[in-house]
Amino acid sequence: MRPDFYVLSWNDLLVSLLFIAFSLFLIKKWKLGLENTLLVGTLRTFVQLTLMGYVLTWFFDQQHWAFMLMLLFLMILIASYEGTRRQKNAIPHFFPAMLVALLGSALLILGTILLFILDVEPWFSPYAAIPIGGMIIGNGLNSTALTANRFVGELKHREKEIETLLALGATPKLAVYDAMKASIHAALIPNINAMMTVGLVQLPGVMTGQILAGIDPIIAVRYQIMIMYMWFTTATLANMIMLAIVYRQYFTSRLQLRLELLRENKG
Amino acid sequence: MSYIISFCDCVIYTWSMENSTLFQFEDVQLDVEGKHILQGLDFSINKGEFVAVIGASGAGKSSLLRMFNALASPSSGRITFRGNDIDSDVQSLRRNVGILFQNPVVFEGTVRENLLIAGRWDQTISQTLDHEILAALDQVGLINIELTHHARDLSGGEQQRLALARTLLNHPQVLLLDEPTSSLDPKLAREIMDQVEELREALNLTVIAVSHDHLLMRRYAKRVIILSEGKIIGDGDFHTLDKSHAFEDAGLLKNEVNNAT
Numbered sequence: 001m002r003p004d005f006y007v008l009s010w011n012d013l014l015v016s017l018l019f020i021a022f023s024l025f026l027i028k029k030w031k032l033g034l035e036n037t038l039l040v041g042t043l044r045t046f047v048q049l050t051l052m053g054y055v056l057t058w059f060f061d062q063q064h065w066a067f068m069l070m071l072l073f074l075m076i077l078i079a080s081y082e083g084t085r086r087q088k089n090a091i092p093h094f095f096p097a098m099l100v101a102l103l104g105s106a107l108l109i110l111g112t113i114l115l116f117i118l119d120v121e122p123w124f125s126p127y128a129a130i131p132i133g134g135m136i137i138g139n140g141l142n143s144t145a146l147t148a149n150r151f152v153g154e155l156k157h158r159e160k161e162i163e164t165l166l167a168l169g170a171t172p173k174l175a176v177y178d179a180m181k182a183s184i185h186a187a188l189i190p191n192i193n194a195m196m197t198v199g200l201v202q203l204p205g206v207m208t209g210q211i212l213a214g215i216d217p218i219i220a221v222r223y224q225i226m227i228m229y230m231w232f233t234t235a236t237l238a239n240m241i242m243l244a245i246v247y248r249q250y251f252t253s254r255l256q257l258r259l260e261l262l263r264e265n266k267g
Numbered sequence: 268m269s270y271i272i273s274f275c276d277c278v279i280y281t282w283s284m285e286n287s288t289l290f291q292f293e294d295v296q297l298d299v300e301g302k303h304i305l306q307g308l309d310f311s312i313n314k315g316e317f318v319a320v321i322g323a324s325g326a327g328k329s330s331l332l333r334m335f336n337a338l339a340s341p342s343s344g345r346i347t348f349r350g351n352d353i354d355s356d357v358q359s360l361r362r363n364v365g366i367l368f369q370n371p372v373v374f375e376g377t378v379r380e381n382l383l384i385a386g387r388w389d390q391t392i393s394q395t396l397d398h399e400i401l402a403a404l405d406q407v408g409l410i411n412i413e414l415t416h417h418a419r420d421l422s423g424g425e426q427q428r429l430a431l432a433r434t435l436l437n438h439p440q441v442l443l444l445d446e447p448t449s450s451l452d453p454k455l456a457r458e459i460m461d462q463v464e465e466l467r468e469a470l471n472l473t474v475i476a477v478s479h480d481h482l483l484m485r486r487y488a489k490r491v492i493i494l495s496e497g498k499i500i501g502d503g504d505f506h507t508l509d510k511s512h513a514f515e516d517a518g519l520l521k522n523e524v525n526n527a528t
Contacts, residue, residue, distance in 0.1 A: 164372040167336055168385045168437060169362040254340055254354045260300070
């Protein structure tokens with residue numbers, strides 16, 4: 001018999017702390033020296049998500065499009081900040097680049113899903129917009145942060161190639177084309193691989209969550225398919241917008257590669 | 268009457284002098300991270316010249332060379348190419364002013380793909396026919412080479428020639444050489460420089476070559492610019508400068524100079 005609902009109580013959650021206790025035991029046994037970090041991580045997970053739960057409940061109760069857009073924008077701001085912080089290299093104007101990339105891809109993809117795929121009524125219903133928007137922004141953040149790091153690595157590695165192409169008369173865009181291609185490939189291949197193996201090797205989190213919450217697996221699977229397509233498009237679009245802004249920072253108006261940027265690292 | 272003729276001569280002479288000036292440097296200075304790399308550069312390069320830029324390492328030779336095709340720009344001063352600001356049309360400047368780097372860049376792919384890489388943005392290059400490619404390879408002494416050969420499998424000297432042929436397909440007027448033979452053995456270095464000299468004559472090229480090896484350069488260049496700590500301390504023909512102390516002042520050994528002359 002299919003259960004209608006599994007409700008997770010606070011007591012149940014306390015029991016799940018046994019997982020952490022077990023990890024602590026293993027870490028101590030192997031003398032990995034990660035105990036304090038793990039304890040802080042455990043506490044932060046609890047506090048952040050609990051607070052988020054209350055904040056979301058409050059927002060969901062507001063039922064106003066302005067609140068929903070504000071929350072989405074706040075999520076994008078935090079994601080852009082986090083993406084900038086994760087860079088090993090000081091990329092000029094990276095924060096606005098992330099902001100534009102995430103805003104652009106989130107608006108387009110979330111808008112399409114809310115208006116044309118799910119036909120959410122009203123369109124700003126936070127029950128759909130916030131979790132889906134969160135997935136789009138989160139995936140866009142992870143992908144662009146990795147791509148940007150890889151792109152700067154490619155620029156450093158291909159400095160001579162890029163100058164050779166410039167010297168032959170190439171525009172900066174064409175001179176860095178191979179570097180952009182390599183970094184976008186590196187970002188998208190894991191996404192494509194996930195699409196190849198999904199359902200065979202692992203069951204994705206969203207689907208698992210929905211099934212646990214009592215949704216018919218057939219419906220849960222449909223959601224998951226939409227999410228996989230959405231993820232791929234988000235990664236593609238956000239990376240392209242971000243790179244189109246970032247590559248320009250590495251050239252002067254006289255079409256010169258800014259070598260000083262390739263020499264310096266974040267302090 | 269004679270006054271009129273000499274006036275005309277003077278006008279024609281002035282016109283032809285102006286017309287033959289390719290590059291004009293006016294009080295050019297280059298600072299990088301607060302350090303003066305080059306300063307007070309005032310000189311011109313005329314069409315058809317073979318100019319060697321000589322100096323010890325760190326004298327600013329390569330930085331100077333990179334200014335001729337606007338891969339670097341002066342911090343102050345002005346450079347003109349054929350009378351126009353050098354950065355007025357950077358892309359067309361770079362097609363006119365080819366450069367051969369110390370270590371040639373050979374891209375992943377075949378010999379043909381390497382030669383036609385500029386075809387990505389230049390239709391005239393992408394439409395180059397095989398016999399034109401082979402002619403360019405012949406010009407640089409790369410004969411009996413398959414166009415489908417993997418370019419990165421070529422030897423160091425062959426890769427340098429391939430890079431030279433790739434530059435020639437742009438039909439440049441000027442060829443910049445940045446220590447192009449320093450990673451090659453002396454015999455191979457001479458062969459490449461002989462090839463460059465032949466090309467200069469055949470195609471009426473202007474060649475500006477940066478090198479620390481003035482013994483090699485004096486075989487080819489009629490004019491030498493000696494750089495020391497970012498300043499020009501000698502500009503003229505080798506013979507005249509040998510009589511000055513410019514080579515020694517630039518940190519180049521006197522014995523070497525004497526042995527070579």
